[in-house]
Amino acid sequence: MTQAARATLSASDLALLADALACAAADFTDQSCNDFSVARSPENRAALEPVVAAQMAELGAQWTGAKNPANWLEGSSTRPDTYVIPDEWAAAFFAEKYASTPPATISAAEGLIVADLLDRLAELHAEWAEQDPATEPHPHAHRLAQRCRTLAAASEVVHLDAAVRAETQVSAAGIPLIERPGIAPRFPDLKKYLKDYTVNFRDWQFNELAFLQTYADRGPGFEYTSYDYEGADRYTYRNDGAVRDVDHCAMMLRWHAIQVALGAGVPKRAVSKGAAACAKRYEALRQRAPHIWSLGDDTETRDIKIAKFLMYDEAFTAADMEAAILASPSLADSEPEMRASYAAKVVSAAVNDPSTRCFIQMREREQDGLEAYRKEIGKDWTIPWTRSLAYHVQGARMAQHARGTLRADDLEHMVPTAVHCLLIGWRDKAREMHQYCHARLTADFADLSQKKYAPERRTQLFALRLLDQWFESGRDKYPPQAHSEPLFEALLAHWRHPDPEALAPLMLAACDRHTQVSMAKGSPDLERDEYWYDPYEIVLVLHLRKELGLANPALDHPIMNTPLGGLRTPAPAYREPLLDAVAARFVNEVA
Numbered sequence: 001m002t003q004a005a006r007a008t009l010s011a012s013d014l015a016l017l018a019d020a021l022a023c024a025a026a027d028f029t030d031q032s033c034n035d036f037s038v039a040r041s042p043e044n045r046a047a048l049e050p051v052v053a054a055q056m057a058e059l060g061a062q063w064t065g066a067k068n069p070a071n072w073l074e075g076s077s078t079r080p081d082t083y084v085i086p087d088e089w090a091a092a093f094f095a096e097k098y099a100s101t102p103p104a105t106i107s108a109a110e111g112l113i114v115a116d117l118l119d120r121l122a123e124l125h126a127e128w129a130e131q132d133p134a135t136e137p138h139p140h141a142h143r144l145a146q147r148c149r150t151l152a153a154a155s156e157v158v159h160l161d162a163a164v165r166a167e168t169q170v171s172a173a174g175i176p177l178i179e180r181p182g183i184a185p186r187f188p189d190l191k192k193y194l195k196d197y198t199v200n201f202r203d204w205q206f207n208e209l210a211f212l213q214t215y216a217d218r219g220p221g222f223e224y225t226s227y228d229y230e231g232a233d234r235y236t237y238r239n240d241g242a243v244r245d246v247d248h249c250a251m252m253l254r255w256h257a258i259q260v261a262l263g264a265g266v267p268k269r270a271v272s273k274g275a276a277a278c279a280k281r282y283e284a285l286r287q288r289a290p291h292i293w294s295l296g297d298d299t300e301t302r303d304i305k306i307a308k309f310l311m312y313d314e315a316f317t318a319a320d321m322e323a324a325i326l327a328s329p330s331l332a333d334s335e336p337e338m339r340a341s342y343a344a345k346v347v348s349a350a351v352n353d354p355s356t357r358c359f360i361q362m363r364e365r366e367q368d369g370l371e372a373y374r375k376e377i378g379k380d381w382t383i384p385w386t387r388s389l390a391y392h393v394q395g396a397r398m399a400q401h402a403r404g405t406l407r408a409d410d411l412e413h414m415v416p417t418a419v420h421c422l423l424i425g426w427r428d429k430a431r432e433m434h435q436y437c438h439a440r441l442t443a444d445f446a447d448l449s450q451k452k453y454a455p456e457r458r459t460q461l462f463a464l465r466l467l468d469q470w471f472e473s474g475r476d477k478y479p480p481q482a483h484s485e486p487l488f489e490a491l492l493a494h495w496r497h498p499d500p501e502a503l504a505p506l507m508l509a510a511c512d513r514h515t516q517v518s519m520a521k522g523s524p525d526l527e528r529d530e531y532w533y534d535p536y537e538i539v540l541v542l543h544l545r546k547e548l549g550l551a552n553p554a555l556d557h558p559i560m561n562t563p564l565g566g567l568r569t570p571a572p573a574y575r576e577p578l579l580d581a582v583a584a585r586f587v588n589e590v591a
Contacts, residue, residue, distance in 0.1 A: 014098055015458075015485055016181075017144050019520050021095035021114070024121040024141075028088035036087035036117070040080070043109035045073055048085055051093040091117050099484040111148040118145035131288070138520070173502035176490040180509045183558065187515040190533070190562070194264040197529050199255040201248040202366040205373065208245040208252075209578070215242050216581035219589055227355045227362075239589050242582055243398045247413075250391035253384040254530060256373065261381035261563040262533060266374045269367050270315035278320035279327050281310060286330070300346065307350035312359035322347045381563060382571065386424065390574040392417045393429050394583055396436055402590050411437055412528065415460035418467060419536045423543050425570035434467050438475060459517065459525050462488040463537045466495070470544055487513060495541050496548065504553035510538050511557040535559045543567055 038044045052069035066072040077084040094114055106114075122141040171177050188196065201208060214222055220238050227233075272278070285292060285306045292309050293302040303325065310316045316324075325331070325343035334342070350356055377383040396414055418433030461482040468474025469492070483489060487509055497503050517525040518532040526532065538560070542552045546567060559565055 013144065013147065016516070016520065017114070017148075018095050018099035018484065019517070019525070020118055020121065020138055020141050020144055021091045021098070023138055023520075024117055025088050025092035025095055027121065027124055028086075028091055035084050036090055036120070037077070038083045038085070038113060038116075040083055041109070043107060044083060044113070045070065047107060047110040047113055048073055048083060048090070050097075051085060051090050054093050054096075055089050087117060087120060091121075096480075099481045115145040115148040118142070118148070171502060171505075173497065173499055175494045175497060175502055175506060176486070178487045178490055178506060178509045180505070181512045181516050183512055184515040184519040186519045187558075188532070189558075190262055193529070193533060194259060194262055197255070197258070197532075199252050199530075201252045202370065203362050204249050204252040205369040206365055208248045211237060211245050212242060212249070212582050213578060215245075216578060216585050219585055227358045232355055232358070239402070239586060242586055243395055243402065246391055246395040246398065246579075246582065250388045250395060251530070253388035253391060256377065257381045257383075257385035257388060258530065258533065258564065260374075260377065260379060260384070266371055267367075270363060272316050272320055273314075275320045275323040278310060278316040279324035281314065281316075282306060282321070282324040283328065285309070286328075300342075303346045304349045304353075307346055308353060308356045308359075311350060312356055312363060315363070318347050318351050321350070382569070385420075386571045386574050387576070389417060389420055389424070389426070389429075390576065390579065393421065393433065394579050396433060398583065398586050398590075400436055400439070401587060410440060411457055411460045411464075412524070414440075415457075415463050416531065416534070416536045419463050419540045420568075422467070422470075423536075423539060423568040425568075426573070430467070431471055434464070434471060434473075437464055441475065441478070457524055458482065458485045458488065459514070459537050462492070463540055465492055466537075466540055466544070485513075491541065495545065496550065498550060500545075500551045500553040504555065507538060507541065507553055507555055508557060510541075511535060511555060511559055514538065514559055533559055533562060534564050539565060539567065 038048065049069040052072050056063045056065075056067075056069065056072075066075060073083050073085070090113065094110075094117070118141045121138055122145070125138055125141070211224065215237060220236075220241070222237050223234055224237055225232050226235055286302070289306065289309075293305045297305070307321045307325075310321060310324075311318065322343045325346060326339055331339045331342065373384075392413060396410070396417065399410065414433050414437050418430045418437065421427075421433060422430035458481060461478060462485070465474070465478065465482065465488075487506065491506055491510065494503065494506065514526065514535050514537070515532075518529075538555070545552050555565075557565075
C-alpha cells in the first residue's frame with residue numbers, strides 16, 4: 001500500500017474513534033439486549049478472537065465459557081453463518097485498542113465491525129431522542145462509521161504509525177505536524193454558552209453557606225429540610241455533607257466568575273410569560289416529563305406536579321396555570337363546570353403545597369442573593385475565581401483526609417484546580433493538588449488501566465504530566481490512555497521550543513481539540529460545560545513558557561479570546577474565617 005494511503009485515517013479521527021467506541025461501550029452496557037451479529041468468516045473470526053480473549057482475561061476464574069476464543073466464537077450462535085458477541089465487549093475492546101497502543105493497520109473486517117458498532121450507537125441515541133428530545137446524538141458516530149466503511153473498501157484501514165509520522169509529518173523546526181481537527185461545528189458561541197451554562201446551587205449563600213456555618217459552630221448531627229418536586233424530607237447533616245457543600249460553593253463561585261469574565265449581565269428576575277405560553281408548556285409536559293412525574297401517577301397527581309413545577313420553576317402564576325388546564329384538549333369533552341372544578345382543584349393543591357411556596361420563596365431569595373453578590377464583585381471576575389479555587393482546594397483536602405485518596409472522578413476538577421493555582425501564583429497549593437492527583441492514580445492504578453471512564457480524561461492527564469515536568473516529580477508510568485493522543489505527546493516533547501511560531505500549529509490544534517471533545521457526547525474528557533471556555537491545558541503551556549522567558553505564539557481562537565484564555569495576574573493568598581472553621585471542625589470530627 002502506498003504511503004499516501006497509509007495516512008487516510010488521521011490521528012484526530014483515531015482519537016475520536018476511541019472516544020466514540022468508549023461511549024458506545026458505556027451506553028450498550030445499559031441495554032437489555034446486547035447481541036451483536038457478525039457473518040462467519042476467517043477475517044471476522046481473526047478480528048473477534050482478541051475481543052473474547054480480553055474478556056476471558058478480565059473475568060479470570062469467573063469465565064464459564066469455552067477456554068479457547070475460537071471455540072467460544074464457534075459456539076456463540078445456533079446459526080451456522082453467524083457469530084454473536086455482546087456489543088459492549090467489542091466496543092470496549094476496540095476503544096481500548098485504539099486509545100492505548102494503536103496498530104499500524106486495521107483489517108477491513110475490523111473496520112466494518114467498528115462501523116456497525118458506531119451505527120448501532122447512532123441508532124440507540126436516535127431512539128433515546130424520540131423519548132427525550134433533549135438527548136443529543138454522538139456528534140461523530142455516523143461520520144466515523146462511513147469513514148471506516150470507505151476505507152475498508154480499499155482492503156485495509158490504515159493510520160500512520162510512529163515511524164511514518166516521524167518521517168513524513170515533521171516541520172522544518174522538528175515539530176510534528178498534527179492535522180487540525182477544526183472548531184467543532186456545534187461548539188456554542190459566547191451568547192449561547194452563557195445562556196446554557198447553569199449551576200443548581202444558586203441558593204448557596206442561604207443554603208450551603210448557612211449549613212457550613214452551622215456545621216462549624218455545632219458539628220454534624222443537626223437536622224434540616226430539603227424540598228424537591230415530591231415534597232419535603234428531613235435529613236441529618238453529616239460530615240460528608242460539609243465536603244459536598246464546600247464543593248457546591250466552589251462551583252457556584254466559579255459560575256459567577258465565568259459569567260463576569262465572559263461579559264454576561266445579571267440574569268433577569270423570572271416573570272410569567274403569560275397564559276398562552278403556560279398552556280403550551282403544560283401540554284408539552286403532559287406528554288413526557290420524567291423529571292416531574294412518573295408513569296404510575298394518576299392524571300390528577302401528574303397535573304398537580306406539573307402545575308407546581310411551572311409555578312416555581314418557570315414563574316407562571318396560578319391564574320396562568322388554571323387557564324392552561326381549562327384550555328387543554330384533554331378536557332374538551334368535559335362539561336364546563338367539571339373543567340372549571342378540576343382546574344381549580346389542581347391549582348389549589350399546587351399552590352397550597354408547602355414545597356411550592358418554599359421553592360417560590362427560594363427563587364426570589366436566589367435572585368436577591370445573585371444581584372447582591374454581583375453588585376459586590378462588580379466587573380472583577382477574579383474575586384469569585386480565587387475564592388472558588390480556595391474552596392476547591394479545601395474540599396480536596398477534606399476529601400483526602402476522609403478517604404485517604406481522591407476518587408477517580410475527582411481528577412476532572414483537581415487537575416484544573418492545580419493548574420489554576422499555579423497560574424495565579426499559588427505554587428504550594430498547586431503542588432499539593434498535584435500530589436493529591438498522583439495519590440489517586442497510585443491508589444487505583446489497576447482500575448485506571450482498564451476500560452473505565454476515568455482514564456479517558458486525556459486533557460487532565462496531559463496537564464498532570466506537564467505539571468510533572470514543571471515540578472520535576474510525578475510517576476514513571478501512566479494509564480495507556482495518557483499516551484494515546486499524538487497532539488499531546490507532541491506538545492509534551494516540544495512545548496519549550498524557542499520559536500513561538502513553530503509551536504503555534506500545535507497550540508491551535510489543541511484549541512480545536514478542546515472544542516471537539518467538549519462536544520463529544522459520552523466523552524468524559526471535558527463533559528462539564530464549565531470547562532468548555534476554560535482552556536486551562538493550553539494556558540498552562542503559555543504560563544510555563546513565560547516563566548522560562550520564552551515568547552508565546554499568538555493564538556487567535558474563540559476559546560483563547562477571553563479573559564479565561566489569557567495569562568493570569570498573581571493573586572494574594574485567600575483566607576476566609578468560615579472556610580478555616582469548617583476545615584478545623586472536619587479534621588476534629590473525622591479522625
